[in-house]
Amino acid sequence: MDIGELLALGLGLQPPWRLMGQRVDTSKQPHEVYLEVAADRGSEYPCPVCGRLCKAHDFQEFTWRHLNLFQYHCYVTGRMPRVDCPEHGTKRVKAPWARDGNRFTLLFEQAAMTLVREMPVLAVARIVGVSDKRLWRVVQYYVARALTKMDLGGVKAVALDDTASKRGQNYVTVFIDLDRKQKPVLFVTPGRGKDCLVQFRRFLREHGGHHQNIAEVVCDMSPAFLAAIGQSFPSANVTVDWFHVVQLFTTAVDQVRKAEARERKLPKATRWAVLKAADGGRLTEKQQQALAELETGGFATATAWRLKEMLRWIRKATSSRAAQWRITHFLRHARKCIPLDAKALVPISKALMTLEEHAHLILRRWTSKHSNARLEGLNGIFQAARARARGYRNVFTFMTMIYLLAAPLGDVIKFHT
Secondary structure, X not given: OOHHHHHHHHHOOOOOEEEEEEEEEOOOOXXXXXXXXXXXXXXXXXXXXXXXXXXXXEEEEEEEEEEEEOOEEEEEEXXXXXXXXXXXXXXXXXXXXXXXXXXXXXXXXXXXXXXXXXXOHHHHHHHHOOOHHHHHHHHHHHHHHHHHOOOOOOOOEEEXXXXXXXXXXXXXXXXXXXXXXXXOEEEEEXXXXXXXXXXXXXXXXXXXXXXXXXXXXXXOOOHHHHHHHHHHOOOOEEEEOHHHHHHHHHHHHHHHHHHHHOOOOOOOOHHHHHHOOOOOOOOOHHHHHHHHHHHHOOOHHHHHHHHHHHHHHHHOOOOHHHHHHHHHHHHHHHHHHOOOOOHHHHHHHHHHHHHHHOHHHHHHHHOOOOOXXXXXXXXXXXXXXXXXXXXXXXXXXXXXXXXXXHOOOOOOXXXXX
């Protein structure tokens, strides 16, 4: 087998196409290799609409970027004909080694998609020697194509949560299939309000699902989410995950600490001491000392921290009824601990009101087999990818990467053999 046959085999050329020659341009760095592809004179070509073999009408030369040949950039050049189809008129023949209208070969796109899953798109663009904008168009094409084939007919339980797309109040909302063990992301949409549920319901219907099939939705205590779930998925049970209860009170404790720090000096290492678990074994010696000073110094932050730690007592309940009893007694005890004139403890008071308002949704955590833990873990992966890429140009590139990392897209990169 000579070098020409080897290159033709690598390109996957089939009659009437064959490799006619190759040349190297050494005037550029890195050097460029051009593989010239053509068909024998008088060959007939399939109509791109009906597949009927037709004679060529005229030719135009095109160039496609191919996989590097050793350390050199490689390009495929070919004179692509237009055919005269009796039924469909004059049509441009599609190159079998590339997508229609694209200037990358399929093998180049396959390699690029493999790299994009492992590193930022900008880094891949630098490696392969193309602009990141062109590479993003390739990624978005294949992700969008895979999404059109997604079947959501069996989806019965979903979870949703928002994650930041960039600094400031910029978010996307992610929906996952709670019954799917691998690649659970179903849908991603900009924002984090009522319209997100409307968009997901439409997406579900377009992909073989139905809103009445959704038996459970797990989410946080966002009023917008809860109201929209009732409208878009009226037959679904809503479960508020325990993670969001702890998050609510942790945020409230931090707000109390910040407010009190403006009024009086707090012990050193207070910030992380009150955010960590007291019985988790991860407190440093300085943090343990800070907690001891808070307890004996009459600080409002100490009161807020003690109430947050009491949530562990509720969490250990073995049944929904026991949890309901513990929540009731916790609320009663907490309100006794908060003086009426304690302005610094207002965030804790608001957290208690939220807990009381949504207690019936929180109690479903004891009867449901689902939680938001997987989605919170995925959010960490999404944010790590965003940090590694040093941010994304816009929200749609971030959404594309979320799909690529965690959606069941199938063999999105196995499109050429």
